[in-house]
Amino acid sequence: MADGDDRQATFGSDGSLETETTPDATGENDFGEEKEANETDGGYSRYVVSSLLQKAVRRSDEEVAAWAAWELARSGYAWNLWDRLNLYVVEDLRAGDEVALLIERYEELATERWEPAEWKGRLCAIHAALAAARARSTREASNADAYFSAVAEIRAEARERGEEPAHDFPVGDLEPEGTFDAVFDGHTGEGSKRGRGTRFFKTHGARVGPEGEDEQSARWQRLAMILDEAVEYDADELDRAVEPVDPDDPWGESESDGEGPSEKDATGTSASDGDDEDTGDDGDDDGSGSLSDFAE
Numbered sequence: 001m002a003d004g005d006d007r008q009a010t011f012g013s014d015g016s017l018e019t020e021t022t023p024d025a026t027g028e029n030d031f032g033e034e035k036e037a038n039e040t041d042g043g044y045s046r047y048v049v050s051s052l053l054q055k056a057v058r059r060s061d062e063e064v065a066a067w068a069a070w071e072l073a074r075s076g077y078a079w080n081l082w083d084r085l086n087l088y089v090v091e092d093l094r095a096g097d098e099v100a101l102l103i104e105r106y107e108e109l110a111t112e113r114w115e116p117a118e119w120k121g122r123l124c125a126i127h128a129a130l131a132a133a134r135a136r137s138t139r140e141a142s143n144a145d146a147y148f149s150a151v152a153e154i155r156a157e158a159r160e161r162g163e164e165p166a167h168d169f170p171v172g173d174l175e176p177e178g179t180f181d182a183v184f185d186g187h188t189g190e191g192s193k194r195g196r197g198t199r200f201f202k203t204h205g206a207r208v209g210p211e212g213e214d215e216q217s218a219r220w221q222r223l224a225m226i227l228d229e230a231v232e233y234d235a236d237e238l239d240r241a242v243e244p245v246d247p248d249d250p251w252g253e254s255e256s257d258g259e260g261p262s263e264k265d266a267t268g269t270s271a272s273d274g275d276d277e278d279t280g281d282d283g284d285d286d287g288s289g290s291l292s293d294f295a296e
Contacts, residue, residue: 025076040075050077050084057132058092058139069129070122078116078125082107085128094136103128179251182207198231203240204253212244 029035029043038046053068072081085107089100110116110124151167158165176184176194184191185205186198202225213221221242225233233241246252 027076035075040071040077042071042075044071046072046075046077046080050080053081053084053129054088054092057088057129058137060133060137062130062133065129065133066126069125073110073122073125074117076117078111078121081125082111082116082128085132088132091142092137092139093132094138095141097135099131099135102131106131182251182253198228199233199237202231202233203237206241207243207245209245209250210247213242218242 025035025038025046027035029039029041031043033043035041040046040049049068049071053065053072056062056065056068069081069085072078082103085103089097089103093099106124106128110121114120114124116122116125148169151165151169154167155165155169171180172178174180174183176190182204184194185196185201186192187201187205191200212218222238225231225238225241240253
């Protein structure tokens with residue numbers, strides 16, 4: 001079996017179409033004829049069958065996907081098949097789907113334990129294709145990449161003209177005091193300059209959502225904060241630390257973040273009235289709390 005790890009499935013590194021018959025794809029087709037370069041046993045172009053496999057996965061056509069995988073595997077193009085299936089995981093399937101692990105396992109069995117063109121290898125190919133076809137199809141990653149890339153060009157062109165871009169990244173300028181203020185904790189230079197240490201991180205940067213912490217995790221979080229000898233938290237801060245973020249406004253702050261004595265330094269004194277909430281804490285919170293390491 002040819003390794004195939006250094007071969008592109010359809011095009012060479014210079015973008016030219018590959019035409020050489022691979023060592024593991026020689027022999028006769030189903031009609032007793034010597035196979036042409038890149039021909040499958042059924043007399044099809046492997047490029048067409050490979051494209052068919054991807055479209056079948058994308059459209060959740062299980063039978064066609066299973067056939068295309070079988071055809072590539074039996075024809076000596078297993079390297080092409082597994083290369084394509086692994087690409088589909090990131091190009092055509094929803095993020096987080098467990099099918100990625102299934103395909104990886106089937107590939108391992110087909111190529112390391114058994115011969116990929118033989119019966120067991122072909123079964124693995126069919127199983128993997130069916131798993132991909134049955135998974136949730138989406139082009140979200142490819143669509144996001146295309147969109148963000150287009151916006152990057154628009155932003156650069158606008159800057160060169162000295163204008164505001166017609167389209168911008170979803171984070172804008174990404175500066176402190178803005179929508180994403182919570183990211184500027186002690187792990188960042190701007191956060192460190194603002195004295196945003198452990199207190200700010202626990203009550204702003206570490207919040208999760210929209211489901212929030214489960215009961216056990218919330219209990220541990222509260223107890224760890226209460227037992228922290230370096231930083232003293234009040235009740236509002238303990239509540240805020242485990243409060244889920246708003247699914248409609250994940251970067252907004254909770255109601256308890258408004259005016260009031262919720263922000264205190266390690267000695268328990270209240271922050272002065274009129275201070276912007278996004279400063280999070282005062283200069284006494286130097287990030288030396290035992291729960292976080294801001295050296296990264």
